[in-house]
Amino acid sequence: MHHPDPDRSGGDAARHAAGMTVRRSVLGSAHVDRAEANTTPFTEPFQDLITRYAWAEIWTRPGLDRQTRRCMVLTALTALGHWEELAMHVRAALRDGTPPEVLQEVFLQAAIYCGVPAANRAFALTQGILSEFGLATTSDPDTGEG
Structure with missing residues (x-):
């Protein structure tokens, strides 16, 4: 877009x-x-x-669409361990209609390029936010593990 x-x-x-x-x-x-x-x-x-x-x-530059920029922000915040900012952007993404599956893909990609511990924290944080939005699964929001 x-x-x-x-x-x-x-x-x-x-x-x-x-x-x-x-x-x-x-x-x-x-x-x-x-x-x-x-x-x-x-x-x-x-x-x-x-x-x-x-x-x-x-954010208004024509070279990338908003979804791509959002995914890049989520990855950068994960890599840098900026958890409060990550939570804010995850909530914003969900409010804007980003499906949880896209967030899942972002954090799987981050696991490879940013490290498993950072991605584990991003998954756990996002799982808790999915619960807030009524999108929870059976995973434990404290560990990100099912």
Whole structure:
């Protein structure tokens, strides 16, 4: 799916607005509203930076579709052990209609390229989130093992 490019010539305000549109689409308005409500004068420059660059400049590029970008993010977060961010993006993926089977494939691929312990943690974390969404299987969410 191709998403419109932000107005790259329109300056920071246009990129920020375009980024907020994509950020809300990917993460959900509830998450973005919480992040915005928790923004302080100290964190505001960082929030603006990620909104303009991550969400407007990168997530809107035409070279990859949103699903591919999402899978890359999930893999990178697994590789780096950023579990809170991984949980946030898994929830966002499920809310956006990504089937659990796609998440399963991402983490199987991650097991080979990122390591089995990282993938094991990603599977366990995601199994717990699948339970939250009513998509649980008989696996133990604490270990990822059936």
